[in-house]
Amino acid sequence: MTKPLVVSLGDPAGIGPEIIAAAWLRREELDLPDFVVAGGGRIMATVIVSDGPPCLDGPDGAYRPGQPDRDGAAIASDSLKLATDLVKSGYCSALVTAPVSKANIAQIDPGFIGQTEFFADACGLDHHASVMMLAGPSLKTVPMTVHCAFADVPDLLTVELIVERCRIVARSLQVDFGIRDPHIAIAGLNPHAGEDGRMGSEEIEIIAPAIAQLRTEGVNASGPHPADTLFAPHKRGTYDVAIAMYHDQALVPLKALDFDEGVNVTLGLPIVRTSPDHGTAFDIAGKGIARPDAMIAAIRMAAEIAERRAAL
Numbered sequence: 413m414t415k416p417l418v419v420s421l422g423d424p425a426g427i428g429p430e431i432i433a434a435a436w437l438r439r440e441e442l443d444l445p446d447f448v449v450a451g452g453g454r455i456m457a458t459v460i461v462s463d464g465p466p467c468l469d470g471p472d473g474a475y476r477p478g479q480p481d482r483d484g485a486a487i488a489s490d491s492l493k494l495a496t497d498l499v500k501s502g503y504c505s506a507l508v509t510a511p512v513s514k515a516n517i518a519q520i521d522p523g524f525i526g527q528t529e530f531f532a533d534a535c536g537l538d539h540h541a542s543v544m545m546l547a548g549p550s551l552k553t554v555p556m557t558v559h560c561a562f563a564d565v566p567d568l569l570t571v572e573l574i575v576e577r578c579r580i581v582a583r584s585l586q587v588d589f590g591i592r593d594p595h596i597a598i599a600g601l602n603p604h605a606g607e608d609g610r611m612g613s614e615e616i617e618i619i620a621p622a623i624a625q626l627r628t629e630g631v632n633a634s635g636p637h638p639a640d641t642l643f644a645p646h647k648r649g650t651y652d653v654a655i656a657m658y659h660d661q662a663l664v665p666l667k668a669l670d671f672d673e674g675v676n677v678t679l680g681l682p683i684v685r686t687s688p689d690h691g692t693a694f695d696i697a698g699k700g701i702a703r704p705d706a707m708i709a710a711i712r713m714a715a716e717i718a719e720r721r722a723a724l
């Protein structure tokens with residue numbers, strides 16, 4: 413691949429800069445693709461005293477690990493925007509985002525919900541069309557509703573939402589992951605997938621009709637499955653992706669099983685975007701104990717998807 417990936421800095425008070433530096437130092441040993449960093453030359457030079465990654469002109473400041481503030485939030489936001497522009501313009505092949513604090517960016521940009529929603533806006537898409545998938549060695553899982561209050565989940569779930577998002581998942585597993593006929597296992601919302609309507613009606617009224625619609629379109633979808641057993645070891649090998657109804661239903665099993673190597677990948681975008689599955693980890697920033705494995709996995713996955721798309 414000739415074009416480099418671009419990595420956004422993330423919140424500079426978090427572990428982003430140090431895991432970017434750690435990935436860079438191991439790039440030859442691990443045969444990682446070339447990457448550049450969107451801004452942060454001074455920050456990266458403080459984290460990694462010599463032989464650091466190339467940092468493009470852009471947002472920058474002082475390196476203050478563990479001390480998040482508005483300046484850092486602005487750097488994180490501006491680096492994200494710069495990196496997105498570099499991929500949209502074709503200068504870079506794919507984007508890997510280091511972790512940001514949604515609450516901190518929202519202090520300077522009240523409309524900011526999360527990066528998944530930011531990319532929908534940046535690419536001119538409806539938020540439904542930007543689909544979060546968490547992928548690790550044990551599991552791939554996609555929440556249908558994402559950065560919202562738990563109390564809002566039942567009202568947000570519709571047949572249309574599930575059908576649209578699962579279509580995107582099926583297509584992306586084929587194109588981006590090379591899975592010819594992906595099996596999409598769809599969880600229920602309620603205990604025991606509603607127990608025939610005795611513990612909630614969303615399975616009967618929304619989830620089962622969505623599955624039926626997907627199957628008429630040729631998508632290999634099954635369910636609604638009880639969510640408590642969908643992630644059991646004997647079940648995980650029976651599907652390619654588990655579709656969950658809300659954020660924690662998807663992300664708890666993924667992070668319990670694959671925290672160190674989990675990748676957050678946004679499906680449905682015209683650009684390639686991945687991220688480590690973990691957050692800013694302000695509590696350990698600058699202590700030299702942050703593991704770079706998820707960032708390394710995110711860099712690898714971004715390059716692999718970009719190569720698959722380029723080969724189409």
Ligand SMILES: NC(=O)c1ccc[n+]([C@@H]2O[C@H](COP(=O)([O-])OP(=O)(O)OC[C@H]3O[C@@H](n4cnc5c(N)ncnc54)[C@H](O)[C@@H]3O)[C@@H](O)[C@H]2O)c1
Binds near residue numbers: 676
């Ligand atoms: N990709 C992203 O941008 C992303 C992902 C998740 C959370 N977040 C944001 O991060 C902030 C903090 O979230 P949180 O505290 O729930 O989760 P977190 O992932 O930042 O931290 C959870 C725990 O895991 C540890 N940890 C995280 N990454 C680690 C690593 N690479 N090596 C070793 N230990 C690690 C932390 O020290 C902490 O104990 C929130 O503002 C959230 O919005 C961002």
Ligand SMILES: N[C@H](C(=O)O)[C@H](O)COP(=O)(O)O
Binds near residue numbers: 527663689
């Ligand atoms: N929901 C994600 C997680 O917990 O891993 C995370 O907050 C990142 O989301 P964005 O990529 O949308 O910022």
